[in-house]
Amino acid sequence: MDDMPVPPWRERKMSTWAARRPLSYDQIVDAAIVVLDAEGVDGMSMRRVAQELGTGAASLYAHVQNKDDLVDAVLDRVFAEVVIPEPTGDWRHDFIQLAYATRSALQAHRDIAKVLWGKVPTGANALRLADHVYGVFRKMGLPDQLVGWAGPLVFDYITADAYDGSLYASTFGDEKGSAKYFEALGTYFASLPPERFPNIVVMAKTLTTGGGDERFEFGLDVLLTGLEAKARAFDTGSAGASVGSEALGDRGRDA
Secondary structure (H helix, E strand, O other): OOOOOOOOHHHOOOOOOOOOOOOHHHHHHHHHHHHHHHHHHHHHHHHHHHHHHOHHHHHHHHHHOHHHHHHHHHHHHHOOOOOOOOOOOOOHHHHHHHHHHHHHHHEEEEEHHHHHHOOOOOHHHHHHHHHHHHHHHHHHHHOOOHHHHHHHHHHHHHHHHHHHHHHHHHHHHHHHHHHHHHHHHHHHHHHHOOOOOOOHEEEEEEEOOOOHHHHHHHHHHHHHHHHHHHHHHHHHHOOHHHHHHHHHHHHHHHO
């Protein structure tokens, strides 16, 4: 355990039950990752992790409160694997490298990315990444409000792509299997009635080509180009009003 404060919504009430054999927090997380990599998030129950350790589930409660607590610990261990690149002076290049490193860490552990939906990770390693990204966007010249929105936006994109990749890996096994599926999908699209689906038929090959890395970098490019445009607009003084109106949205016009 580290010196991070406990989030206010989670009380850390640990069991005083005496374990059959001494276990450490790190041993429990190590075992949970073994189960995760073999069976996925759904298989990573307290009972299954205890079985991996050769003990009973009650042994774990001296260190983790419940499965949610265990998942948070595993997730933060995964984020610890992300190496923040040394700055080169090209913030865009550096951010793309960080995005790939984050995606790779998530994809290396089955479907762990899916637990990020509906929650904000608060572990030390997750916050280390978030703080770094916020710093990059502030140096770009984005105002703090847009930095606060841009960070979750790009992380959601990375997370979604990682989870999507884990689903394809689970379904098709490897890149060969995935390529075979998309080849068949392109053939199917091309066979559709052109009078009903003229654009899909014409674009059948285009819609089904391009590897995961190509599409991932394309999405990053779109996001970062948009953020660069926002930063330039703010720098020229034209964004002050737009930031305020975007923050208020329709509610501001209705007030």
